[in-house]
Amino acid sequence: MPGNISYLIIGNGIAGVTAAELLRNEDSAADITVIADDPFPVYYRPALKDYLAGRVREDKLWARPNSFYQDHRIRFLSDRVLGIQAGQHTVQVQSGREVTYDRLLLANGARASRLNCPGTDLVGVTTLRTVADYQAVVSHLGTSRRIVVSGSGTLALETIETLRHRGYQVTHLLRKRTFWSEVLDATASDLVLQQERRDGVDVRLEEEIAELMGKNGEVSVCRWIALCAQALRIYMQRVISSKRQIQ
Numbered sequence: 001m002p003g004n005i006s007y008l009i010i011g012n013g014i015a016g017v018t019a020a021e022l023l024r025n026e027d028s029a030a031d032i033t034v035i036a037d038d039p040f041p042v043y044y045r046p047a048l049k050d051y052l053a054g055r056v057r058e059d060k061l062w063a064r065p066n067s068f069y070q071d072h073r074i075r076f077l078s079d080r081v082l083g084i085q086a087g088q089h090t091v092q093v094q095s096g097r098e099v100t101y102d103r104l105l106l107a108n109g110a111r112a113s114r115l116n117c118p119g120t121d122l123v124g125v126t127t128l129r130t131v132a133d134y135q136a137v138v139s140h141l142g143t144s145r146r147i148v149v150s151g152s153g154t155l156a157l158e159t160i161e162t163l164r165h166r167g168y169q170v171t172h173l174l175r176k177r178t179f180w181s182e183v184l185d186a187t188a189s190d191l192v193l194q195q196e197r198r199d200g201v202d203v204r205l206e207e208e209i210a211e212l213m214g215k216n217g218e219v220s221v222c223r224w225i226a227l228c229a230q231a232l233r234i235y236m237q238r239v240i241s242s243k244r245q246i247q
């Protein structure tokens, strides 16, 4: 490969970092930049579930040593990409600057969908995707009794199991009648549902969070409403609720 090519990688997940590592092995002269809107160094996302369960310590989440970026001469920019001008070989980032590149790799992965209701900015309401999300959940567990989880995939189920094992009362809201509908048929979904209920989880089908209310900036009430089945929107939302209203 010719030297002095500038590679720009959007995403500091396992895909982006592995690409940067391989590029450095192939091209010792390349200028490599990784941009991500998550300030943490690369971590094992699947291990976050074990971190919540208390099986993995925070220092074991990191997928590369501290010196990784420096050792591999990889520039890391903590910023959010807002736009790509492929014709000009530039990307615009939130801080206002433009970053130029010769070659661009998109390794921007996925995002958790967010609830679209009042109160999502209250302390104690979070999605489950990043280290910061999990740190927020872990830091609130000590003051929580009841947790509302919204979502119908394996992450929701595994999280609920963990929380239940840790002694929390959990309410599980599903927007549809079934779990993980891309994979499970109605019979399989029903078996999971029965098991969750046997385990003491308060499962509510075809319900959606309508509003989150709080005291002193912290969530204290979760109000939800019955839904007719609509297109599936997968998200993971945790709230702590001391009181609830059902309409």
Ligand SMILES: Cc1cc2nc3c(=O)[nH]c(=O)nc-3n(C[C@H](O)[C@H](O)[C@H](O)COP(=O)(O)OP(=O)(O)OC[C@H]3O[C@@H](n4cnc5c(N)ncnc54)[C@H](O)[C@@H]3O)c2cc1C
Pocket: 010, 011, 012, 013, 014, 015, 016, 035, 036, 037, 038, 045, 046, 047, 048, 049, 079, 080, 081, 082, 107, 108, 109, 110, 111, 128, 129, 130, 155
């Ligand atoms: C809690 C949890 C548990 C999981 N458990 C498993 C499991 O057990 N087994 C399994 O196979 N998979 C699991 N997954 C899924 C797995 O983690 C993903 O498939 C994997 O993280 C994908 O890696 P990635 O590098 O492609 O993208 P991601 O890890 O999503 O990384 C994307 C990167 O792009 C950055 N980014 C995105 N948009 C922008 C932007 N506009 N500007 C700047 N940066 C941006 C992000 O900050 C991030 O650094 C789990 C996921 C989660 C959240």
